[in-house]
Amino acid sequence: MTSNVTELTAVDYPLSINRPDLLRTPTGKTLDDLTMAAVVSGDITSEDLRISPDTLALQGQLAAAAGRRQLAENFTRASEMTAIPDDEVLAMYNALRPNASTAAQLSELASRLEDTYSAGTCAALVREAAQVYAARNLLAEDLPVAPLAPEEA
Known part of the structure; x- marks a missing residue:
């Protein structure tokens, strides 16, 4: 810069x-x-x-x-x-929609922004969004993992 x-x-x-x-x-x-x-x-x-x-x-x-x-x-x-490829920007946009991502997914996105693209200000915004979404119940819910059926085990 x-x-x-x-x-x-x-x-x-x-x-x-x-x-x-x-x-x-x-x-x-x-x-x-x-x-x-x-x-x-x-x-x-x-x-x-x-x-x-x-x-x-x-x-x-x-x-x-x-x-x-x-x-x-x-x-x-x-x-x-x-510095972020266009397809990644679109994926970020979709991930930041209310109820589209879990807290863990947003945390992973923020880390990727910092670690891969040196985009600390963008990462801070994603972390802030995650906090606001949590407070307003706008995070996607983690889906429980179904147990494997006997024939899949």
Whole structure:
């Protein structure tokens, strides 16, 4: 993530106008590199048009500087999620639906987010959701394991 910028303030917003020097595509191209000529020549790929984790982190810094803590946290989570494959993001979305996961499944998801993707902020949100779901009786119930029939044993 971006570490060379220690503090952004409201005067830096919007970054594309006031701090374009900080913005890079996921492949490292600058805003000036994103031209129609570059698209036509094939120098720009779809990966160049995605937002980078660093840009999301910078947007989070701007939100925090403006006193918008929840928006800043959302940008931080979004920054972390750029490293998570799309199918895993969809699985997480489904797992976080009320009554879709047990406490153990949500705990496993949080651990996977931390251990596999270094997504500590996302993991904290999953753990918080598990606590809220438990308090509101919105966790899936563990199904009892049926004993094996004699012919299966």
